[in-house]
Amino acid sequence: MRYIHVDNVEPGQFLGRTIFSANGAVLLSEGVQLTVFMITTLRRIGVTMVYIKDELFEDVEIVDIVSxxxxxxxxxxxxxxxxxxxxxxxxxxxxxxxxxxxxxxxxxxxxxxxxxxxxxxxxxxxxxxxxxxxxxxxxxxxxxxxxxxxxxxxxxxxxxxxxxxxxxxxxxxxxxxxxxxxxxxxxxxxxxxxxxxxxxxxxxxxxxxxxxxxxxxxxxxxxxxxxxxxxxxxxxxxxxxxxxxxxxxxxxxxxxxxxxxxxxxxxxxxxxxxxxxRTVSIYPTGTSVKLSTRETGVVVGQHRGLPGRPVVRVVRNGDSNDFEVKEVDLAKQTTVFIDSVLQ
Known part of the structure; x- marks a missing residue:
């Protein structure tokens, strides 16, 4: 899944994580297909960032320290x-x-x-x-x-x-x-x-x-x-x-x-x-980034002790409308850097 600004959410996309109210009640459940009304409501109640399901990143797991x-x-x-x-x-x-x-x-x-x-x-x-x-x-x-x-x-x-x-x-x-x-x-x-x-x-x-x-x-x-x-x-x-x-x-x-x-x-x-x-992720998993190679991708993995050098998955269109997928491990490819975060 990807972590994106609510202004970039499109109707028909599926919510990646449940949204809760202050008392723990479910406002929107994970997996719900978002409508124009739902997206407008999210903006109205002050939601700025959401997780969205994406087939190209369906294996990406957000690991929380607390359930x-x-x-x-x-x-x-x-x-x-x-x-x-x-x-x-x-x-x-x-x-x-x-x-x-x-x-x-x-x-x-x-x-x-x-x-x-x-x-x-x-x-x-x-x-x-x-x-x-x-x-x-x-x-x-x-x-x-x-x-x-x-x-x-x-x-x-x-x-x-x-x-x-x-x-x-x-x-x-x-x-x-x-x-x-x-x-x-x-x-x-x-x-x-x-x-x-x-x-x-x-x-x-x-x-x-x-x-x-x-x-x-x-x-x-x-x-x-x-x-x-x-x-x-x-x-x-x-x-x-x-x-x-x-x-x-x-x-x-x-x-x-x-x-x-x-x-x-x-x-x-x-x-x-x-x-x-030492405790926080500088580039959270699911965040879209632009690399110094001018490629864009999504953070899919973290390195303990190297929070600024995550693993980034780059997806681009290949021949016959197929997708070419590669993963750039910034801990190993030391000459590549994150140039900016995309929202």
Whole structure:
């Protein structure tokens, strides 16, 4: 299958991956034949990228570090947790911890898989997909940094709840009063939940602090910021670069990774960024690219440790309307480069 912009989807094509709502309900199932109405609806609800089935790439498998079933379960649990916080009820920590444990189990099992943030987002599910992505990236970084099981559990929970302050009606990130920033409000909410570690509350509190001491809400310097918050800051920054819910602007993964390297050491912790770059796919599987040979193709495979040198399948018309197919392994063909990403 191929990963393409919704504006390039044509009626009659078949959806490659299921699209879910915030509560895990199916909006469109994998394999459905798309109509003009469906494509228009996808644009209206804020979907920008989708997977499309393609006979020439039907063998291409998108390997996820976490199953769709587990993702849906975690997003549903997040919805329940957010609703408990919003209504002032006690968080069902037993169920939340159970969901986090299942998530950690799958990530640890698939920790060698390069992560690609390819879940299809809509205006409805964006905040849950964002928090889940930040959580998964944070855990992978934490694994590479040698955190213990208990630390990974705290980190994962903090990452899932890092934006909980945005539920507060009094939040105003543009206010000169730092106590109205969503990070401060999130800390105030979570620190009152005795069933949660205070470190989890500090993830919400500090994830917008920066190494140069110019962050918010308290302008802490690098030594004063907890490691969990430094990790979540990196994951949060990357996911926001890929999809800015406020403006709708987005960077491609390779552009976002280059931007992250610029921020390393100034805004973001350098060591955390280095470990982050070991976890993500710069050119996600299914992405169409143009090579330095002027050939175009689709990324069909990844190399652990060489995220910028994937395997690209090039398809072109041959004699008698047949297709000529070849695969270019950029890890072996070192003089060939990806020139641009096509959408």
């Amino acid at each position: 769709e079933e587990t993702k849906r379960a975690v997003m549903q649990r997040m919805g329940e947790t957010y609703e408990s916080i919003r209504s002032g009820k006690e968080i069902n920590t037993k169920q939340l911890n159970l969901s986090v444990d299942h998530l950690l189990e799958e990530i640890l099992k698939n920790k060698e898989v390069l992560m690609q943030l390819s879940d299809i987002r809509s205006q409805d599910n964006e905040k849950y997909v964002h928090s889940l992505n930040v959580c998964m990236m944070s855990v992978l970084i934490g694994i590479h940094m040698g955190l213990s099981s208990n630390q990974l559990r705290e980190l994962a929970t903090g990452a899932l709840l890092h934006d909980v302050g945005k539920l507060e009606l009094v939040t105003d990130d543009e206010s000169p009063d730092p106590k109205k920033h969503h990070t401060w409000r999130g800390f105030e909410v979570l620190k009152q939940k005795r069933e949660l570690s205070l470190l989890i509350a500090h993830v919400a509190f500090q994830h917008h602090e920066t190494m140069d001491g110019q962050g918010v809400p308290r302008a802490l310097n690098g030594e004063e910021i907890h490691l969990y918050a430094k990790i979540v800051a990196v994951a949060n920054t990357y996911d926001n670069l890929l999809f800015d819910a406020a403006t709708g602007k987005r960077m491609l993964p390779h552009e976002a990774c280059e931007h992250m390297m610029v921020l390393a050491g100034g805004k973001l912790d350098r060591e955390v960024v280095i470990q982050f770059l």
